[in-house]
Amino acid sequence: MLGWELLASRLKARFIKVQSPLDDCVKANGTGADALFARIKNPYFLRDEPGLTQTLGWVDAWTSRASSYAVAAESAEDVAAAIAFLLADTSRWMSGSTMAVDGGLLT
Structure with missing residues (x-):
C-alpha cells in the first residue's frame, strides 16, 4: 500500500494527491506531448528557464x-x-x- 493510501486508510479521511494535470504530458517527452505544448499559449510558462517569475496581478507579491x-x-x-x-x-x-x-x- 502506498503512502497516501496507507495514511487515508488509517485516518479515515479523504486525501488528494497534489500534482500537475500536465505531469504525464511533460514526462511523456514525445512528439505528441511536444505538439501539445507548442499549441499552449501561456506567456508565463517557462519550460527551460526555471526561476522566479512575476505575473500580472501579483505585483509586489514577493x-x-x-x-x-x-x-x-x-x-x-x-x-x-x-x-x-x-x-x-x-x-x-x-x-x-x-x-x-x-x-x-x-x-
Whole structure:
C-alpha cells in the first residue's frame, strides 16, 4: 500500500494527491506531448528557464512584510492543531493553498 493510501486508510479521511494535470504530458517527452505544448499559449510558462517569475496581478507579491494573519506556533500542540484541522472534514474544500505553521517566520 502506498503512502497516501496507507495514511487515508488509517485516518479515515479523504486525501488528494497534489500534482500537475500536465505531469504525464511533460514526462511523456514525445512528439505528441511536444505538439501539445507548442499549441499552449501561456506567456508565463517557462519550460527551460526555471526561476522566479512575476505575473500580472501579483505585483509586489514577493515584497517581504509581516503577515497580518500570522499566528505564532509556540508549541507542538499548535502544530498538531493545524494538522488536525487539515485532517478534519471541515478542511475538505481547501485545495491549492499553503498553510505554513511557522509562527510567521515565512510570509
